[in-house]
Structures are given as structure tokens and as C-alpha cells.
Amino acid sequence: MPEDTIFARIVRGEIPADIVYRDDLVTAFRDIHPIAPTHVLIVPNRVIPTLADATASDEAVLGRMLRVAADIAAGEGIAQDGYRVMINCRDHGGQEVYHLHLHLLGGRPLGPMMRR
Ligand code: DGP
Secondary structure, three states, X not given: OHHHOHHHHHHOOOOXXXXXXXXXXXXXXXXXXXXXXXXXXEEEOOOOOOHHHOOHHHHHHHHHHHHHHHHHHHHHOOOOOOEEEEOOOOOOOOOOOOOOOXXXXXXXXXXXXXXX
């Protein structure tokens, strides 16, 4: 069942995570394998497997994910220098966990977006 993703279990409090924010639509927690000093994942509380599965009825939660990313970046003290938000989608996007999530990365210069 899609409700049984690892991130759904974190949202439900069934497995531990370093939660930095939660509200009625989204939960944010630190990535278990950070690639930057700040590496936070922001996920919808209700499972949407990938960005490609999002519909018009998900616009509120998609917007909330971005707003919360900006608020967390401000709280982490990385907004002034800047940061990156990223969503990996499906196979070619390198998505590993099929529960939509936004990566918030910052705290050091992140370099160009991708290798050519
Ligand atoms: P992606 O490739 O976009 O699907 O990234 C998945 C991220 O999820 C990856 O950076 C590692 C992170 N992750 C996987 N399992 C767990 C977990 O159990 N807890 C936490 N906090 N992060 C996890």
C-alpha cells in the first residue's frame, strides 16, 4: 500500500526522525544521509507517490511544501546566502522513496545543478 512508505511511517510517528516542522498538510525532517549542512525533506502527510501523480486537488499541499521550505531555510539561517530545493521524480529523476518529497539543501556553496 502506498500508505506504508517509510516517510508515511515517519509522518505517523511509527519510526523516529529528526522532525523540524509539521502541520495539517506537511511534515519536515532531516535527511538520514545529508549531503549538505542543512538537508531537510518536506513531505505531504498524505502519500502522493511522485510529482507526476500530483493533481489539481494537490495544489494546496504543493504550495505549502514550498512555503515551508522557505520558512525552514530562514529558521536554519541559510536564506541570506541561499539554498536549493529539489524534487526527484521517478526513475530518471533518481527518486528512491516513492512518497513525494522536496529536498531543502544549504549551508555551503552547492555548485552547479548537475554534472554534464
Ligand atoms: P530521493 O532520491 O529523492 O528519493 O531521496 C530519498 C532521501 O530519503 C535520501 O536522501 C535518503 C532519505 N531517507 C531514506 N530513508 C530515510 C529514513 O528512514 N529517514 C530519513 N530521515 N531519511 C531517509
